[in-house]
Amino acid sequence: MDTIRVGVFGVGIRGHNLLQHVLDVENVKVTAICDIYEERIERAVNTMKEKGAEPPVLCTANYHELIACDEVDVVMIFAAWEAHIPAAIEAMRAGKPVGVEVAGAYSIDQCWEVVKVYEETKTPIMMLENCCYGRRELMLLNMVKQGFFGKIAHMDGSYCHDLREEIIGGNVNKHYRLRNYMNRNCENYPTHELGPIAKILGINRGNRMVSLTSTASKAVGLHDYVEKHHSDDKELMDTVFTQGDIITTVIKCAHGETIKLTLGTTLPRFYSRGLAVHGTDAFFEEASRTIARDGDFDEEHEEEWLKENLGNEEKYREKYEHPIWVKYIADGVKEGHGGMDWLTISAFFHALKNGEPMPIDVYDMAAWMAITPLTERSIQMGSMPVEIPDFTNGKWVVSFENKSGGLYSLETIPE
């Protein structure tokens, strides 16, 4: 097999981490690097040297050059949120397959555009939503597939992650989050929890998200943090943050399931993706790490059962561990976000090398990223319900090109 030559756009902290996974993929080499900050490029080039990789043939601050470069076959986009869709579109138009880090979109128009350009060019594109490859998320997908939960009525997910220092405390000019928190008010990061939920509910594959409402709490967390830790920074002290602290979004699906998303990134707490599955045969919630099956207890013995079983998630591991993770653990787990990052990057190249459909395709990407501007719209209009476009234009119901995957398209096991 020929070597795949990769151009990496964005080598900040996140991009630098993912670069190392890319370098670990067999028959893949990194030939070009793009970042607007020179020191980041230097760090990336040093890391490549340390890992024994050939130096890139192109280092540039201009991503158009990276995409156009003759020695780049595939483009990986790890840059700031705003750049994802424009760069992805440009790469597809250049006929270069694209892997895109996660973000929300800025408009519905650009979601349609990424779909249209894909349909026109058929250039493979995958959203690199690593949480779809989370160990817990895949175990639940596996359980759902085996009917463990019965009919699912509702799911919860959240991106609760105290990012105050990351938003405020980093180098202000460099950090892409701050400008979003200063100007927008929305579910700005929906895909970590929505991705796995969409896979479980078969979104775009026999089901779809039809509408949502979104509500923002007041914004007090960031100003409070500035007061506590950066009170000498007059500009920050005077900043009125528009982004609400907690954004609650409720999505309705075509088959009557509801999905509740919570964004909480500006108040103190521990990390959680708040996954929960409410089915006719069983219940799971990440917060208490507990699985309860119908019939596990009657009301009189509930307290007793909870004493033994609260936090019992691990008891189901042996029986329901997803094949992807069974194999991954047998192979010896690699570094990075509990292995999710590696599994995601490796799934992308696996599909690419084998000409298989992308496990997280352009329709997933458009539908998931669209949640951000749709919540923005709903919040601005007093939590009005807004329609979620069907980016498949009906393919979700009559047929779907990603047939091999179907509902469980994630289950292609990367080699």
Place this chain on the structure above:
Amino acid sequence: MDTIRVGVFGVGIRGHNLLQHVLDVENVKVTAICDIYEERIERAVNTMKEKGAEPPVLCTANYHELIACDEVDVVMIFAAWEAHIPAAIEAMRAGKPVGVEVAGAYSIDQCWEVVKVYEETKTPIMMLENCCYGRRELMLLNMVKQGFFGKIAHMDGSYCHDLREEIIGGNVNKHYRLRNYMNRNCENYPTHELGPIAKILGINRGNRMVSLTSTASKAVGLHDYVEKHHSDDKELMDTVFTQGDIITTVIKCAHGETIKLTLGTTLPRFYSRGLAVHGTDAFFEEASRTIARDGDFDEEHEEEWLKENLGNEEKYREKYEHPIWVKYIADGVKEGHGGMDWLTISAFFHALKNGEPMPIDVYDMAAWMAITPLTERSIQMGSMPVEIPDFTNGKWVVSFENKSGGLYSLETIPE
């Protein structure tokens, strides 16, 4: 002090339990009992006999008779949901103070009416929301009062309680829940979680709930339960339940706080009121029973911290136990829902005997009960945002008759 003569309306399972608490209150006797089922009255009379109480002078199936009875000073309403407000209004008009068990309302009109009749008659009325006296809820109220959480941006609450057998399996003609699940689709039981949250957020006392959206999942839990356990009951098998399994409601408050309520009573799971507090200085969630303060850990030490502290709620007990519970435990805890029922009943009679404002007053009652028809409206209109009436007609902002209580009106310690 003269003995207070109480008429009890409704002695089903719940009413029968509460009757026993009423009988335990000093200087209170039960003189009349009303229920449409004779065997319930018999059971109640037997219980009174066993507890050494005088037999009631009136037993009736007609609640108008109970309210009109000369030997009834105070009316306690423990009957079916639909009866609560009409009976409360009739009792107030008769000048007889009322304690009312919890429920949602059926229309906004009847919420206004209960307020208007109270304002006209000034007959004391209290909603007996026992969860306001929950040990966890009061500890959190106490912590909020002491500034532990900083500014609160968001709160969660739920009534997650697997009631399938109670809804379906009971004697169909007797059970008041079933007919609601067969005909309505709403947050039908909001007050157990909303009551404590409203007290914490100062609703009606310097803050108010201004609007909400509500979304219902599909209804699959009850039919599934009927199939599993009552498949020989053709009528139930043919019933199409209108009540969605999970109802998610998001409320906005005048000061920008948001409240998310979850109703889940028709799918298997363990009980939870899902309380969570998201503040600038701390976080609490019931599901993991964990309190995390700002500064408790930095991101690198989060995993470590969680190993030690996940489920650390009890560590705060000694410092933040609410005075009501401190006293209650010192006195020796009494039976019933972890003591909440007794504390609620006893708070009602305490306020009555001392001519104090009711800790959960008619404005609280109207605002909390109104959530039910408002969610019904929102759900029917595709999750449209709906306005929440200000039942105080502005008194929440300029002055409030329940001044002694203020934000922390629950803190009157019952003797």
